[in-house]
Amino acid sequence: MASARQRLSFYASLLKRQLICGPPVIPWERRITPGCARSIYSATGKWTKEYTLQTRKDVEKWWHQQIKEQASRISEEDKAKPKFYVLSMFPYPSGKLHMGHVRVYTLSDTIARFQKMRGMQVINPIGWDAFGLPAENAAIERNLHPESWTQSNIKYMKKQLDRLGLCFSWDREITTCLPDYYKWTQYLFIKLYEAGLAYQKEALVNWDPVDQTVLANEQVNEYGCSWRSGAKVEKKYLRQWFIKTTAYAKAMRDALTDLPEWYGIKGMQAHWIGDCVGCHLDFTLKVDGQDTGEKLTAYTATPEAIYGISHVAISPNHRLLHGCSSLKEALQKALVSGRGSVFIMFLAKETQGKFESREIVVPGI
Structure with missing residues (x-):
């Protein structure tokens, strides 16, 4: 056999x-249809004789209701159960769901169901990342008002998620473009500003000329294009709002040791946070011996070695090399290419090893 x-x-x-x-x-x-399959599906009362397309739809509809009822019986309100939080990325309501959404939400739904079956108190929320340029630009392309376009997409996407049989905590649904949500974002920003943790400064940013927005480095692909619009990203100096997360850098870096050993994630977070212990030193910039009023701030994790300093390394993205800096031409003329994307500026011989002077003399234009 x-x-x-x-x-x-x-x-x-x-x-x-x-x-x-x-x-x-x-x-x-x-x-013929295998007997085991016929017995399983005929139990629904939706498969009488022949298996047709309508049979499949009827069976799926029957199971969809059973799944929803099962999910409602496993309530998250049982406070005695250990907690488990599943948070998947909220979709942009700038169109309809695609197979990428199906993949992501199937994974999160599977995790949520598995943890519920293990007796956990699971929260699996869903929401709509609706207060952003992707949804607005999509509406403009179609000559529609962003609000009506966004709301109609949310309604359609919600129907799609329901048809997939996904069991989200719908009572916790949020929409980021509605006042009952963004009023708290505004409240938190005001508190950060009052505490000196929100501030403005000029910075070199990744500018998407199509979406008309600033991109994070992770949103620019290896070809220098926007991950979303496909436009060639431009480097541009803009005055931007910043949150002073550096005030908590050391605490965040130290807390990484308490996290699970997720592959690659902790190393990535540590890289983003950067070094937390060191000194910032200000160097005076002079042209032909004349003070320019400009300074160059350099960071070092080994301040005890400052007496042997011979040069300062700066990025080609530094503000002094761009925009309206009065020293741009002089600096670009004086710079020496270093390894990778770093430029090296050598200190004048008379200041080398003299920590108290901290001067960089730039040749005249």
Whole structure:
């Protein structure tokens, strides 16, 4: 008698031949539905005789209701259960759901169901990342008002998620473009500003000329294009708002040790946070011995070695090399290419090793 593995291999080969449009393994007029499948589906009361497209739709509709009822019986309100929080990325309501959304939310839904079956108190919220340029630009392209376009997309996407049988905590649904949500964003920003943790400064940014917005480095692909619009990203100096997360850098870096060993994630976070212990030193910039009023701030994690300093390394993205800096031409003329994307500025001989002077003399234009 054939083993289970041999039988499975045999049926898989039959299916493969059928899928690649080869000669029929079993003539259509002689095909029958396996008894086990018929018994499973006939239990729904939706499969009487022949299996048709409508049969499949009826069976799926029946199971959809069963799944929703099952999810509602496993309530998150049982405070005695240990907590488990599942948070997937909220979609942009700038169109309809695609297969990328199906993949992400199927994974998060599977995790949520698994943890519920383990007896956990699970929160699996959903919302709409609606207060942004992607949704607005999509509406402008269609000559529609962003509000009506966004709301209609949310309604359609919600129907799609429901049809997929995903069990989100719908009572926790949020929409970021509605006042009941963004009033708290405004409140938090005001508190950050009052505490000196929100401030403005000029910075070199990644500018998307199509979406008319600033991109993070992670949103620019290896070809220098926007991950979303595909536009060639421009480097531009703009006055931007910043949150002073550096005030908490050391605490955040130290707290990484308490996190699970997620592959690559902790290292990535540590890289973003950067070094937390060191000194910032201000160097005076002079042209032909004359003070320019400009200074160059350099960071070092080894201030005890400052007496041996011979040069300062700056990025080609530094503000002094761009925009309306009065020293731009003089600095670009004086710079020496270093390794990678770093430029090296050598200190004048008379200031080398003299920590108290901290001067960089730039040759005249």
